[in-house]
Amino acid sequence: MLKAVHFGAGNIGRGFIGYLLYKSEYEITFVDISKELVESINTYKRYNVIILKDNVEKEEVKNIKAIHIEDEENLSKAIVDADIITTSVGANNLKSIGEKLRNYLKIRKANIDKPLNIMACENALFATNILKNSILEKEDKDFIEYVNQKIGFPNTAVDRIVPNVDIKKELPIDVAVEDFYEWDIDKKAIIGDLNIKGVELVADLEPYIERKLFLLNGAHATTAYLGYLKGYKYIHEAIEDDFIRNIVSGMQEEASLALSRKHNIKKDELGRYASKVIKRFKNSYLKDEVVRVGREPTRKLAGNDRLMMPAKFCYEIGVMPQFILYGIAAGLLFDYKEDPKACEIQNDIKNFGLEKTISKVTGLEENSGLLQEIVKKYKELKEAFGKR
Ligand SMILES: NC(=O)C1=CN([C@@H]2O[C@H](COP(=O)(O)OP(=O)(O)OC[C@H]3O[C@@H](n4cnc5c(N)ncnc54)[C@H](O)[C@@H]3O)[C@@H](O)[C@H]2O)C=CC1
Ligand SMILES: O=P(O)(O)OC[C@H]1O[C@](O)(CO)[C@@H](O)[C@@H]1O
The missing domain is CATH 1.10.1040.10 (N-(1-d-carboxylethyl)-l-norvaline Dehydrogenase; domain 2)
Structure with missing residues (x-):
C-alpha cells in the first residue's frame, strides 16, 4: 500500500487532503503539533467526513494514525517510507516544517531510493516553493542534487470549504465539509507516479x-x-x-x-x-x-x-x-x-x-x-x- 504523511490534521487536512488520499488507497499518517489531536487520532484510528447539504452524507476515513511533530524517531521512519508528503498547517508554518523535513530527507537519502512528491496545500501562491526553499536553504550541492532528482515539489491549488461548524458528531475528530472540491496540481513538477483520485493535473497552474x-x-x-x-x-x-x-x-x-x-x-x-x-x-x-x-x-x-x-x-x-x-x-x-x-x-x-x-x-x-x-x-x- 502507498504511504502518505500529512502535516496538519486540522480541517482541510482531515476534511479534504486526508479524504482524497484515503479514497486513493493511501495509508495515511498525520503529523500535528497538537498532542490532543494526535492522541485522538491514535485512539479512534478513523473519522467521518460529514458532507453538509440537503441530504447529509457521511464517508469514513479509516486505518489512520498520527505522530506528534516532536516524535523524531517515528517521524523519521514515516518520512523514509513515504510515497507522498503533504501539508496544510498554514502558510506561515511552512518554513519550520521545511527545516524539520530537511533532516529526515537526509536520512531518507541514505536509506531508500524511491521517488517522492511533496506538496504544500495552503491558501497561498506557490506554497510548495516556500516549503522547498526552506528545505534547500544553505544546503550542499550533493543534497540539492539528490532532492532535484528524487523529489517532486508540485505546487497546488486546493479548494474545499471546511468550516468549524458545531454539529452532532459520532467522534470528536469527525469533520464537516461542503460538497464541492477542487485540487489542481502542477503536473510538470511530479516525479514518478502520482495517482490521487479527484485531482486535476494541469500544465500551467498559475x-x-x-x-x-x-x-x-x-x-x-x-x-x-x-x-x-x-x-x-x-x-x-x-x-x-x-x-x-x-x-x-x-x-x-x-x-x-x-x-x-x-x-x-x-x-x-x-x-x-x-x-x-x-x-x-x-x-x-x-x-x-x-x-x-x-x-x-x-x-x-x-x-x-x-x-x-x-x-x-x-x-x-x-x-x-x-x-x-x-x-x-x-x-x-x-x-x-x-x-x-x-x-x-x-x-x-x-x-x-x-x-x-x-x-x-x-x-x-x-x-x-x-x-x-x-x-x-x-x-x-x-x-x-x-x-x-
Ligand atoms: N479550512 C479550509 O476550508 C481550507 C484551508 N486551507 C488552508 O489549509 C491550511 C490549514 O487550514 P485549516 O485546516 O482550516 O486550519 P486548522 O487550524 O483547522 O488546521 C491546521 C492544523 O495544523 C496544525 N499545525 C499548525 N502548525 C503545525 C506545525 N508546525 N506542525 C504540525 N502541525 C501544525 C494545527 O495544530 C492544526 O491541526 C491553511 O493554509 C489554509 O489556508 C485551504 C483550503 C481550504
Ligand atoms: O484559510 P485562510 O487562508 O485563512 O482563509 C480562509 C479561506 O480558506 C478557506 O477556508 C478555503 O478555501 C475559505 O473558506 C476561506 O476563503
Missing part, C-alpha cells in the same frame, strides 16, 4: 491558483470583513445582505478583469466560476463564521495575497479597483479581539496612524494612489458602520 485565490478567497475575505462590520455571525447571512453582495460581486468583476487580461481567460468562464462561488457562500448548512474566514488579516491583506494582488493588477492596467479596496478597508476595520493579527493592525493604527499601518500591511507606498483610496474607503466604512 491561472488556476490565481483564479481560486482572487475569486474565491478574495471574495470570501471581503464577505467576512464586511459581514463582521455589519454584525453578521455567518458568511451565509452576510452574503444575503444587498450592500455586501454588491461589493463582493463588484470585486469579483474587477479581479476577473485582471485575470482575463493576465491569463487570457474568457470573461464568461470567470463569470460562471464567480457565480458558483457566491452560491457556495450561501450554503447555510456550513455555518461558517466570519471570524474564521477573516482570520489573520495581516496575511490576507499582504501585497502577495488574495486582495492586494488583483487590486495591483487592476491599477496597473488603469482601473481603480473600487470594490476590492472596500474589502481591504473593511479588513483594516476587523477588530476581532480573539485574533492576534487583527489586534496587531488595530494597535498599529492607534500607535502609528492609518497610512503607516496600511503601508506596513500591504506593502504600498504611503503616497500611492491605491493607498490613498483605501484611506477614503476606510473612513467611509468607519463612519457608516464603525459605531454599531
Whole structure:
C-alpha cells in the first residue's frame, strides 16, 4: 500500500487532503503539533467526513494514525517510507516544517531510493516553493542534487470549504465539509507516479491558483470583513445582505478583469466560476463564521495575497479597483479581539496612524494612489458602520 504523511490534521487536512488520499488507497499518517489531536487520532484510528447539504452524507476515513511533530524517531521512519508528503498547517508554518523535513530527507537519502512528491496545500501562491526553499536553504550541492532528482515539489491549488461548524458528531475528530472540491496540481513538477483520485493535473497552474485565490478567497475575505462590520455571525447571512453582495460581486468583476487580461481567460468562464462561488457562500448548512474566514488579516491583506494582488493588477492596467479596496478597508476595520493579527493592525493604527499601518500591511507606498483610496474607503466604512 502507498504511504502518505500529512502535516496538519486540522480541517482541510482531515476534511479534504486526508479524504482524497484515503479514497486513493493511501495509508495515511498525520503529523500535528497538537498532542490532543494526535492522541485522538491514535485512539479512534478513523473519522467521518460529514458532507453538509440537503441530504447529509457521511464517508469514513479509516486505518489512520498520527505522530506528534516532536516524535523524531517515528517521524523519521514515516518520512523514509513515504510515497507522498503533504501539508496544510498554514502558510506561515511552512518554513519550520521545511527545516524539520530537511533532516529526515537526509536520512531518507541514505536509506531508500524511491521517488517522492511533496506538496504544500495552503491558501497561498506557490506554497510548495516556500516549503522547498526552506528545505534547500544553505544546503550542499550533493543534497540539492539528490532532492532535484528524487523529489517532486508540485505546487497546488486546493479548494474545499471546511468550516468549524458545531454539529452532532459520532467522534470528536469527525469533520464537516461542503460538497464541492477542487485540487489542481502542477503536473510538470511530479516525479514518478502520482495517482490521487479527484485531482486535476494541469500544465500551467498559475491561472488556476490565481483564479481560486482572487475569486474565491478574495471574495470570501471581503464577505467576512464586511459581514463582521455589519454584525453578521455567518458568511451565509452576510452574503444575503444587498450592500455586501454588491461589493463582493463588484470585486469579483474587477479581479476577473485582471485575470482575463493576465491569463487570457474568457470573461464568461470567470463569470460562471464567480457565480458558483457566491452560491457556495450561501450554503447555510456550513455555518461558517466570519471570524474564521477573516482570520489573520495581516496575511490576507499582504501585497502577495488574495486582495492586494488583483487590486495591483487592476491599477496597473488603469482601473481603480473600487470594490476590492472596500474589502481591504473593511479588513483594516476587523477588530476581532480573539485574533492576534487583527489586534496587531488595530494597535498599529492607534500607535502609528492609518497610512503607516496600511503601508506596513500591504506593502504600498504611503503616497500611492491605491493607498490613498483605501484611506477614503476606510473612513467611509468607519463612519457608516464603525459605531454599531
Ligand atoms: N479550512 C479550509 O476550508 C481550507 C484551508 N486551507 C488552508 O489549509 C491550511 C490549514 O487550514 P485549516 O485546516 O482550516 O486550519 P486548522 O487550524 O483547522 O488546521 C491546521 C492544523 O495544523 C496544525 N499545525 C499548525 N502548525 C503545525 C506545525 N508546525 N506542525 C504540525 N502541525 C501544525 C494545527 O495544530 C492544526 O491541526 C491553511 O493554509 C489554509 O489556508 C485551504 C483550503 C481550504
Ligand atoms: O484559510 P485562510 O487562508 O485563512 O482563509 C480562509 C479561506 O480558506 C478557506 O477556508 C478555503 O478555501 C475559505 O473558506 C476561506 O476563503
